[in-house]
Amino acid sequence: MPILQPVGRTFIAFLGAAGRLTLFAFMAIAHCFRPPIYPRLIGRQMMAVGYYSLPVVGLTAIFTGMVLALQSYTGFARFSAESAIPNVVIVSITRELGPVLAGLMVAGRVGAAMAAEIGTMRVTEQIDALYTLSTNPFKYLVAPRLIAGVVTLPILVLIADIIGVFGGYLVSIYKLGFNPATYIANTIDFVQVQDVVSGLVKAAVFGFLVTLMGCYHGYHSRGGAQGVGTATTNAVVSASILILCFNYFITELFFAQ
Amino acid sequence: MNDSTPTNQAPKIQIRGLKKAFGDKVILDGVDLDIGQGESVLVIGGSGSGKSVLLKCILGLLHPDSGSILVDGQEVVGLYGSALEEVRAKFGMLFQNAALFDSLPVWENVAFGLIQGKGMNREEAKAVALEKLASVGLNEDVAELSPAELSGGMRKRVGLARAIASNPEIIFFDEPTTGLDPIMGDVIDRLIVSCVKELGASTLSITHDMASARRISDRIAMLYKGKIIWSGPTKSIDSSGNPYVEQFINGNSEGPIQMQVRSL
Numbered sequence: 001m002p003i004l005q006p007v008g009r010t011f012i013a014f015l016g017a018a019g020r021l022t023l024f025a026f027m028a029i030a031h032c033f034r035p036p037i038y039p040r041l042i043g044r045q046m047m048a049v050g051y052y053s054l055p056v057v058g059l060t061a062i063f064t065g066m067v068l069a070l071q072s073y074t075g076f077a078r079f080s081a082e083s084a085i086p087n088v089v090i091v092s093i094t095r096e097l098g099p100v101l102a103g104l105m106v107a108g109r110v111g112a113a114m115a116a117e118i119g120t121m122r123v124t125e126q127i128d129a130l131y132t133l134s135t136n137p138f139k140y141l142v143a144p145r146l147i148a149g150v151v152t153l154p155i156l157v158l159i160a161d162i163i164g165v166f167g168g169y170l171v172s173i174y175k176l177g178f179n180p181a182t183y184i185a186n187t188i189d190f191v192q193v194q195d196v197v198s199g200l201v202k203a204a205v206f207g208f209l210v211t212l213m214g215c216y217h218g219y220h221s222r223g224g225a226q227g228v229g230t231a232t233t234n235a236v237v238s239a240s241i242l243i244l245c246f247n248y249f250i251t252e253l254f255f256a257q
Numbered sequence: 258m259n260d261s262t263p264t265n266q267a268p269k270i271q272i273r274g275l276k277k278a279f280g281d282k283v284i285l286d287g288v289d290l291d292i293g294q295g296e297s298v299l300v301i302g303g304s305g306s307g308k309s310v311l312l313k314c315i316l317g318l319l320h321p322d323s324g325s326i327l328v329d330g331q332e333v334v335g336l337y338g339s340a341l342e343e344v345r346a347k348f349g350m351l352f353q354n355a356a357l358f359d360s361l362p363v364w365e366n367v368a369f370g371l372i373q374g375k376g377m378n379r380e381e382a383k384a385v386a387l388e389k390l391a392s393v394g395l396n397e398d399v400a401e402l403s404p405a406e407l408s409g410g411m412r413k414r415v416g417l418a419r420a421i422a423s424n425p426e427i428i429f430f431d432e433p434t435t436g437l438d439p440i441m442g443d444v445i446d447r448l449i450v451s452c453v454k455e456l457g458a459s460t461l462s463i464t465h466d467m468a469s470a471r472r473i474s475d476r477i478a479m480l481y482k483g484k485i486i487w488s489g490p491t492k493s494i495d496s497s498g499n500p501y502v503e504q505f506i507n508g509n510s511e512g513p514i515q516m517q518v519r520s521l
Binding site for chain 2: 126134136
């Protein structure tokens, strides 16, 4: 059947890609735990993933917190439930919006940069050169980035959580006329350890996904400038989709009864 | 099979029946080639004839479909992990566009194999790097520059310094003069010859620049349609009697080699 052929071909191609990615991930993880470890490179990548992403993630978080308070207010006013705003803001930010939005912003900023850098190294034979200089690219290029992603993104999300809640606080106090002391008390009373921890676990997983996608697509890029462009796009798109998928499953793991 | 290597010594590299295909496209179709101790062998062949694939198979960057590659009598095909890395430590390579790491300054590029591969401390490695840079005619000012600030000829020289930094036993040159003006090409060729002589290394080069080929090689082999169709001393290249070789070295579009140019 000629109709089934392209379907089958696409399916087989998908399985092949999934297998290659899984192998790549296993090899990369294995190299994270075997010496030599490059602390200098890990430090440099942590700066790139964490410190330099702070402005972007901070801005995203503050405006998200602000709009969350405003939207909840207009919605909840219909049921006279305005007092639930601090609770809504803290739960939404720590559980969902903090990790997901930070993950997506870092995918756009860092995942793309990694794919472009490693992709350029691939097409200019720099990765082959690493091999000839007795250096394994998985150890030298991939492992430091993965470690930096997994370690740094939770810290970044913790900061984003605080900034996001602060954004909600600002709007609630100065625009909606809440009492500051009550607002803070409500926030602290309502937040649970599990909310924050689940968000940080998500962040670590997202950090892994973003850096893995950046490295994988960069490492396998082919064919000059256009290939690097494609690799960059694929890295951002696949990381974003995986973040949203994994977000659901981690949520189910933590909160489904 | 060629028998032009010295018979009293085992060859440094012995390649037999090497095959590699990408999908339906056969690139190497049974290559046999020997490189003797201290010998400089050069492979010529048209663009896309599989010269680079041959180098990458020997380095273990590509996995051949079948055949055998012996380095110092040790089989390289099928090696992986630390065993492969051990064999690779014998090699140095000058890449076509030098493939310098643009995130590192020049001296760190040259010292890279010493610091990362051999675990030498940075001060010591820097001293070796400066020495190697001097031997390719670059002074200390260049050492602190980033590779992006260098001209094509300087990049090639830094690439050469990096390839010889760890005193390899075997050096590969991938089109060492491509993209350089003829004078700079001659400078690079002379540096290659003097560096190789100093190290006593065996070399395998690929090029399609015949002037450079005559300067840097002891023996020339021609790769055509995935096979070595001719091999002999560089001096006798002009009297090879092989129509393919004659067409290639004279740069004729008429002859037994048909370039695949599709008419519109």
